[in-house]
């Protein structure tokens with residue numbers, strides 16, 4: 386089929402966005418992978434589908450596929466591209482919409498200054514629901530289940546890293562590092578992504594604390610590798626830092642591709658993600 390798409394990004398995390406209301410989309414994982422392929426296809430970290438809602442009270446349904454072809458629960462940077470896309474395409478006249486995802490309902494809002502704020506819902510912190518297998522792990526150094534030891538097999542050696550396990554609908558393992566630019570993201574990111582204690586795999590975050598309202602963050606994403614920014618990863622990192630008493634809301638997040646802002650007032654409360662969304666080009670592809 387000849388597929389119409391829009392190429393977009395949120396702080397450098399890039400997307401192929403597809404109107405699946407006016408186009409019949411029923412692709413195989415191989416076709417999603419082709420769309421995401423930076424040589425044989427369009428190229429993107431994720432592919433985002435705009436669909437009619439199935440839940441009453443929602444304006445749209447939002448489906449997300451990683452570059453590896455797998456469908457996932459949530460994408461924070463993508464939710465900002467989503468609301469900009471539906472406004473630009475005239476699919477909605479509202480500045481604030483409710484969007485159904487596999488992880489629940491989120492609410493992106495177009496701000497007057499062109500930025501977008503998204504109510505990402507409340508984080509999930511119970512290990513079994515991340516999901517993270519912590520059954521045989523002993524008590525936490527700081528209590529409140531904020532840190533877990535993860536043993537990585539590096540060649541013949543074994544290295545232990547301490548991670549916080551947080552779900553924003555999708556799973557995240559966040560660790561604090563002294564310097565993100567020196568962090569072994571490419572080496573340990575894949576080991577964490579595929580660690581057996583994360584049965585659905587996991588996004589691996591590397592967070593440097595600049596001050597109590599400012600971090601630098603790199604994320605080796607499940608199904609995509611390191612991206613220039615990760616919205617849910619930024620939410621998870623700030624939640625982990627606040628729970629560990631290292632950060633205070635709101636927090637500026639410096640990603641390699643741009644700047645995001647995260648606000649969270651504590652357990653049971655929604656996490657709010659604010660940042661940019663950019664339309665790069667429109668295209669068509671035979672797929």
Ligand SMILES: N[C@H](CCC[C@H](N)C(=O)O)C(=O)O
Nearest residue numbers: 460461462555606607616617
């Ligand atoms: N790789 C993620 C999905 C995309 C998340 C990220 N791009 C964001 O902005 O939240 C996962 O497999 O859970």
